Amino acid sequence: TPPISPFAIRFDAEAATLSPEGPTLERRMSDLEGLFADHDAWQAAVADGDPVVYRVQSSPVPEADRELPQSITTIERGTTAGECWMTKGHQHPNHQGEIYLALHGTGGLLMFDGDRVEWLDMTPGTIGYIPPGWAHRSVNVGDEPYSFLAVYPGGAGHDYGWVLEHGMGNRIHRTGDGFALRPYSA
Ligand code: M6P
Ligand code: ZN
Structure with a gap:
């Protein structure tokens, strides 16, 4: 891909x-196979309308080496057998960093390096830093949609298989008065 010319992004x-807008991605429940603990509940949700769980709107900066794309992700409020709705989560194949800036709602940034788990509370104005080598997933733990801006190296890539293989260390469940982090095996 040839480099693009400077331009302003509103x-x-x-x-x-x-704006201007680049590609928009819509992830439905059926796109999150194998990620929720309760497979039957996941399957029932797919059968019952296959709801949109989150949307990702990007600027036109290409996902190519040395470029610096941005996107805004909005995760709907919801649970699947008590587990908070979330992004698929991914690892960058070549271990590059990324930042997330929380915009609306109440969320969290779950990170896992295969050994250690980290959780960052994400409220509007919080920048969550994702260091190289940490898989990352965003979770909506609030009562409204949760939105955040992401800025990431264009050549970072998305390894979803890593998360299917290693998990994310914790699962996030809604409780009576908030949410709780639980071990992945449960
Ligand atoms: C953020 C960025 C994107 C990512 C999106 C959704 O906007 O990290 O690169 O694609 O979140 O997350 P996922 O790819 O894990 O579904
Ligand atoms: Zn990433």
């Missing part, structure tokens, strides 16, 4: 939009 934190 970032509207209130509306959680970037």
Whole structure:
């Protein structure tokens, strides 16, 4: 891909939009196979309308080496057998860093390096730093949609198989008065 020319990107934190717009991605429940602990509950949700769990809107900066793309992800409020709705989560194949800036709602950033687990509370204004080598997943733990801006190296890539193989260290469950982190095996 040839490098692109400088241009301005309008970032509207209130509306959680970037313009001009690049590709938009919609992830439905059926796209999250093998990620929730309760497979039967996941399957039932797919059969019952296959709801949109989150959307990712990108700017037109390409996902190519040395570029610096951005995207805004909005995760709907919901649970599957008590587990909070979340992104698939991924590892960067060549271990590059990334930042997330929380915009709306109440979320969390779950990170796992295969050994250690980290959780960051994400409320509007929080920048979560994802160091190289840490798989990352965003979770909506609040009562409204959770939105965040991501800025990441264009050549970082998305390894989803890593998460299917290693998990994310913890699972996030809704409780009576909030949420709780539980060990992955449960
Ligand atoms: C953020 C960035 C994207 C990522 C998206 C959804 O916007 O990290 O690179 O694609 O979240 O997360 P996932 O790819 O794990 O579904
Ligand atoms: Zn990433």
